[in-house]
Amino acid sequence: MTAPETISTSSPRRLTWARRRRSAAQFWQQYRRNRGGMFGLVVLLLFVATALLAPWIVGQDALSVTRPPGAPLQGPSQAFLLGTDRSGRSVLDLIIWGSRVSLTVGFWATFISITFGALLGIAAGHFHGWISTVIMRVTDWFLVMPSLVLGVALAAVLGRSLTTIIIAIGVTAWPTTARLVRAQTLAVEARPYIERAHALGGGHWHVMSRHVLPNVMPIVLAQTTLMVGTAILTESTFAFLGLGDPTTASWGGTIQAARDVGAVSARMWWYILPPGIAIVLVVLAFTLCGRAIEGVLNPKLRERRS
Amino acid sequence: MAGPADTDLVPHSPEEGVRDRSGLYSTARYVGARLGGSLVSLFAVIVTSFFLFRIIPGDPVDAMTHGRPVSIEQKQQLRREFGLDDPLYQQFLDYLWGVVRLDFGQSFQFSRPVTELIGERLWPTLLLVGTAVAISALIGLTLGVNGAWRHGSTSDRVNTGLALTLWSVPSFWLGLILIVVFSSTLGWFPTSGMRTEGVSGWEAVPDVAHHMVLPVVTLVAVLYAQYLMIMRSSLLDEMGSDYIVTARAKGLRDALVRRRHAVPNALLPTVTLIFVNLGFVVFGSVLVETIFSWPGLGQLFYSGLNVPDLPLVQGLFVFFSAAVILMNLLADLLYPVIDPRVRP
Amino acid sequence: MTDSTVLEVDDLSVTYRSGSGEVPAVRGVSFGIAAGEKLGLAGESGCGKSTMALAMLRLLPKSARMTGRILFDGDDVLDMTWGRLRAVRWAGASIVFQGAMHSLNAVQRIGTQIAEPMYLHEKVTESEAQRRVGELLEQVGLPTRRADAFPHELSGGQRQRVMIAMALACNPSLIIADEPTTALDVMIQAQILTLIESLVSEHGIALLMISHDLSVLADTCDRLAIMYAGRIVEEGPSQRVFTSPNHPYSAALSTAFPTIGDPASRRNPGGLAGDPPDPADLPTGCAFHPRCPSRLEHCSSVVPELWPAGDDTRAACVLTLSDQGRSLASTTKETV
Numbered sequence: 001m002t003a004p005e006t007i008s009t010s011s012p013r014r015l016t017w018a019r020r021r022r023s024a025a026q027f028w029q030q031y032r033r034n035r036g037g038m039f040g041l042v043v044l045l046l047f048v049a050t051a052l053l054a055p056w057i058v059g060q061d062a063l064s065v066t067r068p069p070g071a072p073l074q075g076p077s078q079a080f081l082l083g084t085d086r087s088g089r090s091v092l093d094l095i096i097w098g099s100r101v102s103l104t105v106g107f108w109a110t111f112i113s114i115t116f117g118a119l120l121g122i123a124a125g126h127f128h129g130w131i132s133t134v135i136m137r138v139t140d141w142f143l144v145m146p147s148l149v150l151g152v153a154l155a156a157v158l159g160r161s162l163t164t165i166i167i168a169i170g171v172t173a174w175p176t177t178a179r180l181v182r183a184q185t186l187a188v189e190a191r192p193y194i195e196r197a198h199a200l201g202g203g204h205w206h207v208m209s210r211h212v213l214p215n216v217m218p219i220v221l222a223q224t225t226l227m228v229g230t231a232i233l234t235e236s237t238f239a240f241l242g243l244g245d246p247t248t249a250s251w252g253g254t255i256q257a258a259r260d261v262g263a264v265s266a267r268m269w270w271y272i273l274p275p276g277i278a279i280v281l282v283v284l285a286f287t288l289c290g291r292a293i294e295g296v297l298n299p300k301l302r303e304r305r306s
Numbered sequence: 307m308a309g310p311a312d313t314d315l316v317p318h319s320p321e322e323g324v325r326d327r328s329g330l331y332s333t334a335r336y337v338g339a340r341l342g343g344s345l346v347s348l349f350a351v352i353v354t355s356f357f358l359f360r361i362i363p364g365d366p367v368d369a370m371t372h373g374r375p376v377s378i379e380q381k382q383q384l385r386r387e388f389g390l391d392d393p394l395y396q397q398f399l400d401y402l403w404g405v406v407r408l409d410f411g412q413s414f415q416f417s418r419p420v421t422e423l424i425g426e427r428l429w430p431t432l433l434l435v436g437t438a439v440a441i442s443a444l445i446g447l448t449l450g451v452n453g454a455w456r457h458g459s460t461s462d463r464v465n466t467g468l469a470l471t472l473w474s475v476p477s478f479w480l481g482l483i484l485i486v487v488f489s490s491t492l493g494w495f496p497t498s499g500m501r502t503e504g505v506s507g508w509e510a511v512p513d514v515a516h517h518m519v520l521p522v523v524t525l526v527a528v529l530y531a532q533y534l535m536i537m538r539s540s541l542l543d544e545m546g547s548d549y550i551v552t553a554r555a556k557g558l559r560d561a562l563v564r565r566r567h568a569v570p571n572a573l574l575p576t577v578t579l580i581f582v583n584l585g586f587v588v589f590g591s592v593l594v595e596t597i598f599s600w601p602g603l604g605q606l607f608y609s610g611l612n613v614p615d616l617p618l619v620q621g622l623f624v625f626f627s628a629a630v631i632l633m634n635l636l637a638d639l640l641y642p643v644i645d646p647r648v649r650p
Numbered sequence: 651m652t653d654s655t656v657l658e659v660d661d662l663s664v665t666y667r668s669g670s671g672e673v674p675a676v677r678g679v680s681f682g683i684a685a686g687e688k689l690g691l692a693g694e695s696g697c698g699k700s701t702m703a704l705a706m707l708r709l710l711p712k713s714a715r716m717t718g719r720i721l722f723d724g725d726d727v728l729d730m731t732w733g734r735l736r737a738v739r740w741a742g743a744s745i746v747f748q749g750a751m752h753s754l755n756a757v758q759r760i761g762t763q764i765a766e767p768m769y770l771h772e773k774v775t776e777s778e779a780q781r782r783v784g785e786l787l788e789q790v791g792l793p794t795r796r797a798d799a800f801p802h803e804l805s806g807g808q809r810q811r812v813m814i815a816m817a818l819a820c821n822p823s824l825i826i827a828d829e830p831t832t833a834l835d836v837m838i839q840a841q842i843l844t845l846i847e848s849l850v851s852e853h854g855i856a857l858l859m860i861s862h863d864l865s866v867l868a869d870t871c872d873r874l875a876i877m878y879a880g881r882i883v884e885e886g887p888s889q890r891v892f893t894s895p896n897h898p899y900s901a902a903l904s905t906a907f908p909t910i911g912d913p914a915s916r917r918n919p920g921g922l923a924g925d926p927p928d929p930a931d932l933p934t935g936c937a938f939h940p941r942c943p944s945r946l947e948h949c950s951s952v953v954p955e956l957w958p959a960g961d962d963t964r965a966a967c968v969l970t971l972s973d974q975g976r977s978l979a980s981t982t983k984e985t986v
Contacts, residue, residue, distance in 0.1 A: 275479075276482075554709055557741065646757055
């Protein structure tokens with residue numbers, strides 16, 4: 001912590017940083033009160049840790065199809081806590097390894113769609129006339145088209161891989177963000193100080209980057225967190241439909257594999273249940289975090305009258 | 307929204323007639339604009355559907371004749387028949403003309419007109435989706451209203467938590483789990499299909515209902531959360547409003563304040579959202595129909611994807627998108643009728 | 651108080667419970683309004699005056715705790731059963747809220763909204779209700795057929811007229827007007843004020859008008875009460891309080907609105923430095939002392955009460971105890 005005297009004598013940049021640190025601390029103070037948000041955060045950190053440490057926990061050779069560690073389709077045992085899959089690999093290892101796939105796809109797809117959505121949303125809200133019209137038309141066009149079909153077509157063109165799934169989700173998920181950001185941009189630009197900035201000779205770039213972006217960021221942040229959850233859910237769907245890379249161990253792919261070998265009628269619960277639970281936990285965690293962030297940033301939701 | 311000028315206290319009788327006529331004019335303009343926008347969207351979708359599926363690799367004729375002994379000559383004959391050797395613009399124009407006549411060509415897989423297949427499979431999907439949406443809306447709206455009214459209470463937190471959890475569940479996985487528990491283990495419900503062989507007449511009604519239980523439960527579980535959250539937050543917004551205080555000040559009991567003032571106001575945007583959502587739900591049933599082998603559009607689409615059955619997938623793509631566009635249009639046109647605030 | 655007293659508030663306190671503890675919004679307020687009397691309640695935003703309006707009919711959120719007594723026709727509003735309270739609401743006392751746009755239900759026709767309390771409290775027939783809605787609209791200067799209009803089809807002034815018609819619907823003995831003219835431009839403000847004044851006089855209704863605008867209240871009301879930080883700091887006949895205030899805060903409030911055509915007020919615009927205190931962290935002693943231009947040494951320790959200040963006026967300032975209070979209005983202007 002810096003003493004007050006140092007703050008008052010330091011440069012504007014350091015002042016800004018001090019202010020940011022303070023508001024971050026304040027944010028954390030309020031976030032901590034949201035129990036759902038804290039639960040989500042803890043679950044999330046556990047999954048992130050698992051994903052990062054997966055190579056050390058499991059080891060690449062545990063996922064080998066040619067030299068599997070066990071016999072295929074065995075029930076839970078001491079050696080394989082959640083049994084084995086159709087090739088004889090440990091289901092638990094598959095789940096652990098799958099967290100890498102889910103989080104990677106979730107983060108990258110979200111990054112693409114949020115970047116697209118935020119930029120186009122700000123542009124559509126800031127510029128009037130034909131630019132806004134064109135952007136919103138394209139947005140609407142993407143909104144009405146079944147994203148899964150677009151994804152299927154893209155996957156067919158680009159080949160089955162994680163990158164394909166990431167691009168397919170990223171390209172189809174941005175319209176919602178664009179709409180949200182546009183609405184927020186319009187609200188921000190209606191404020192008097194934007195007019196002042198224009199009057200003082202602020203150009204489009206100045207107004208958008210200095211005034212609109214900082215005000216739109218909170219909404220984007222909350223949207224990002226919610227979007228990762230949705231992206232992970234979509235990824236599992238794509239994998240289940242057989243659009244993913246068959247050699248990577250994704251959760252959706254594991255469920256699909258289980259269905260293919262008749263795990264449903266054979267009631268191999270250890271094969272079907274765990275990947276689904278993993279998906280639910282991660283998606284729920286992101287959703288809870290997103291809602292908690294939204295709650296902190298939008299005091300209207302917090303301070304409702306009874 | 308800006309009201310009329312603030313100084314007019316004189317009853318403006320001469321203007322009123324003018325207002326009515328201009329009202330009619332602006333209504334026509336509003337409807338026209340929405341209709342035009344929908345047509346543009348539809349055209350964009352049709353164009354997309356044509357080019358999107360051209361770029362999918364794989365020879366349709368190979369796919370079509372898969373597993374059957376055919377000569378090279380026969381294949382070439384087929385290529386000519388389907389116009390696959392024509393220049394691209396010719397194919398596009400033919401396609402457009404076909405779409406206008408609701409003709410999406412012959413399915414490779416079923417060797418029947420795509421339109422006929424869609425017409426046949428439409429009803430099972432409508433039955434499944436309609437039932438699921440009706441039940442989800444009922445559950446979601448009721449729980450949403452209760453949650454908002456007693457927000458922060460234990461029941462509200464439990465309901466919200468449950469809804470968020472179910473929302474995070476992949477529908478295909480939930481379907482599989484339900485099959486494992488209720489079909490494979492308990493044997494209460496059939497695993498798949500829509501009806502039992504040989505059951506007909508009135509007896510088919512309970513039979514179809516029996517087949518429908520698990521797919522409907524799956525769809526409801528993943529759908530109702532959205533409705534709950536929308537209704538809840540929309541009602542919370544309304545409850546903070548000044549007119550609610552006015553209603554309470556008038557001496558209305560809380561139940562009446564809720565029923566007469568808060569809920570109708572909150573319901574308007576919610577119902578619109580549900581309506582718009584309906585278009586997507588039709589497509590969202592692909593996974594559930596596939597899991598339960600429900601003979602609807604979703605399952606048809608899935609089977610078309612795997613071949614790939616180009617005309618079929620193309621036709622369904624246009625159909626699904628058109629459903630969304632149509633629902634959006636209906637919502638846009640209906641909203642001003644039910645909500646006086648947005649009347650053109 | 652006499653038999654004709656409609657509303658008597660006795661030592662009313664309102665405290666909000668919040669995450670960071672208890673926040674007092676109103677701290678021991680007492681006043682009375684006789685039938686047909688018009689009392690104005692003035693103060694800056696955040697001084698607790700809107701809380702007062704809602705407290706009169708127990709409309710505050712659950713997080714608010716109220717102590718003291720609010721006697722309406724001799725019955726304590728704070729002790730009433732829900733049934734009795736609902737009967738008093740609107741039929742006994744009605745409210746004209748500020749910002750009529752949001753205080754009216756946007757998706758109901760205004761006729762329906764005006765008629766709603768009639769059906770509720772008087773079991774009127776439909777034709778009777780329709781007739782009375784028409785009458786009320788005419789009384790507030792709107793054509794009868796506007797009953798079919800939706801709120802957004804009316805101008806701000808017209809909506810406020812609808813609010814007034816609605817407040818009159820059940821012939822209440824008290825009308826509480828909470829900033830009834832704040833959102834309107836000056837011309838319309840004057841029209842609405844004249845309308846309220848004439849209607850309450852005509853029907854012999856008591857009026858509690860709440861505003862931040864002292865000049866508006868002084869014009870309309872018989873008596874004035876000035877609130878600061880949840881307390882009444884001065885109370886007396888309108889003209890007396892407005893033209894020769896006893897409390898330095900009243901003085902500052904009355905000079906905050908320049909007298910048109912008076913060069914002195916143009917050269918020396920009144921008003922007060924600083925902001926109203928945070929209700930959660932009130933200054934010791936007299937809550938006004940940090941901003942007070944005439945503060946004395948012991949003001950930070952002595953809590954002033956409403957002491958008689960002559961001419962039917964009471965003021966909560968130690969200056970009223972001595973002779974210095976008499977010349978206060980002039981000294982304030984110089985020191986500000």
